[in-house]
Amino acid sequence: MAKRLPLIFLLWIGTDLYFYQAIQTLISSSALLWSYWLIDLLVIAGIAAVIFGRRSSQQTLIAWLMGLMLLAFIPRLFSLPVLLVEDITRLFRGFPPRAIGVSELTLGTAGVLFLVVLFGITRGRHFYRVRRETIYFPDLPEAFDGFTITQITDVHSGSFTNAAGVQKGLDLVNAQHSDVILFTGDLVNNQASEMARWIPAFAALKAPMGKFSVLGNHDYGDYIQWETPEAKRANLARLKQVHGEIGFRLLLDEAITLEKGGQSITLLGVENWGKGGFHQYGDLNKAAAGVPDDAFKVLMSHDPSHWEGVTLEHHQRVHLTLSGHTHGMQFGIDLFGFKWSPIKYVYKQWAGLYQNKGQFLYVNRGFGFIGLKGRIGMWPEVAVITLKKGTAGK
Template sequence: MAKRLPLIILLWLGADIYFNQAVQTLVHSSLLLWCYWLIDLLLVTGIVTVIFVPRGSRMQQTAITWLMGLMLLAFVPRLFSVPILLIEDITRLFRGWPPRAVWVSELTLGMAAVLFLIVLFGITRGRHFYRVRRETIYFPDLPEAFDGFTISQITDVHSGSFTDAEGVQKGLDLVNAQQSDVILFTGDLVNNHASEMDRWIPAFAGLKARMGKFSVLGNHDYGDYMQWESAEAKHANLARLKNVHSEIGFRLLLDEAVTIQKDKESITLLGVENWGKGGFHKYGDLKKATADVPDDAFKVLMSHDPSHWEGVTLDHDQHIHLTLSGHTHGMQFGIELFGLKWSPIKYVYKQWAGLYRNGGRFLYVNRGFGFLGLKGRIGMWPEVAVITLKRSIA
């Protein structure tokens, strides 16, 4: 964050200076104009202050949550309204730079107002605006008994961010309503502490699947993002979190494989510990997980970070048919309308949301069930993925 902070502030101030031209066209009160810039000054001061708050502390988490919401409310409406002014400036260039048209400034502020309301919905209601996303994937070598086999995938719960029990239960009820054969959870049950799940154990234990519930760890589950009083305390926290998986009825897979049987046929479910590029720990060991798995087995892999797919899975000596990941959250901010899918996270992760294919190997990246940092979601709504495996003719 510190490395990108100057660029973020420059982009923010640049958009503000440009947007301010529309404000000045319509607002002639010096007091209101001073208030406009005072809000920005306070937010920038808050961002810089957060850097010096103890890392991983509750104070830092609370400050980041509030600042992210306020930043988006202040920044997004202005940034996405600026193109209206830019189009006007192109025409003004050929008209000898006349004064800005009042109606264009009114349109700009009107657009900003609409976007403000959308962002406001996202940070107040979007955190539990769960959506079911369905994908049907065809495989020529899928065992016949598993034709139509259904998987409900959830990921990135981040239970330490939850406060609304009714909202969380709405999402869990939606998972159960899918009545899938298995429920797979692909990591980040907590933000840092295993104790964050204590309140939510009964609710998550209520998840039901005919053929079992399975899980893996995500990068946040290891407690790597906070300072512990000792290495023993950190180890005890992880040990407790592993027990929590058992208490909510999930079998935690730590670089291992399980066989799911149906009508004398089977598929193999693999689960690896977190492995990620870009400074994330590479705990996962796919070779260990597949050591005793037959080459011709149909394989579904749970791996929290989608960068593992191109970094390891595609080049693995065994064919991994389907990989399920999370981690990106779709950045909890973006646009998915009329076939358009965009989020700033696409500039960080090549595979960041939805279904991807490389030959006969598939990756599905879930947008996440919970939230972190920003206490909400804007456009990238929390997700329950339902994936149906179908047998196709080779």
């Protein structure tokens, strides 16, 4: 990421300079023209403060810098095609002065996008959406026809500050009245203590057939410096206790059986396993050991890269895998069945439902947030998955 920073900075400044041409076409006041660069100056000052400032205040400052950069960059970037189309036509017309109407359209487009970004970084973090999927399986046990799963993931409790906002999401989870609640990792950003304030709220989640969880990459404390290895191990041990205190059965490379009407399905949970430099703690072989080959299996695995990396080629068929991890990058377009986010260029499976060889993967966009203290277009998610016996469309 550090190697890409100069390129990102050049793209950001270059976009601002190009967009500035529309500003100059419409505004002659030098004071207003200077104010255009105010956000850029604030971000540059913030970067200097990060470099030379105190470490204890850097996380908050970095979050503010990300918000300011997005407010400056996104509206300008996505309105530039209007100017670009005009420049293509100007190329064949001897580059006459810019049309006022085109510049007005550019600024209007940027203004709308500015409001969207502003909503995302102020209210988007708790703008929870329920997403529903019904998945059909010919070999689903009859007693589980219509069985419902509510999945949440990537809580990142260390980022929460608004108790009312968090409670809004938790109330939405309980309102689904699903048979089970499954949590697929990243309860904290780094430290188990981040959950202390939120234990009573999460303990109030209810499901008649239980609540189950796995660990995500952030839960191991791998991203901060610990005084001793023992302190890091103690933190993880405490986090495992927290899962119990909020009423979740933490699955660590193991399987349990859910029984209903004299029939059963198997719920598997693996520790975090990811590609791209992430630790590969999880062991699906260990989790599935002793599970009958013909058992109907639902797997909780935090990182979706585990699905293609391990699960699809496993000797035992896993009917449904539930993952998270990507957050949909907390930025993108997700409307009317169309979805896009820059994260798609990193993860092949990054949000929603995927199918391969009769096996399904659902990637949840995440309940919480980290880094950017907001969500822009990629809203926090409560997923409700209904298992149905049969074939889709029949």
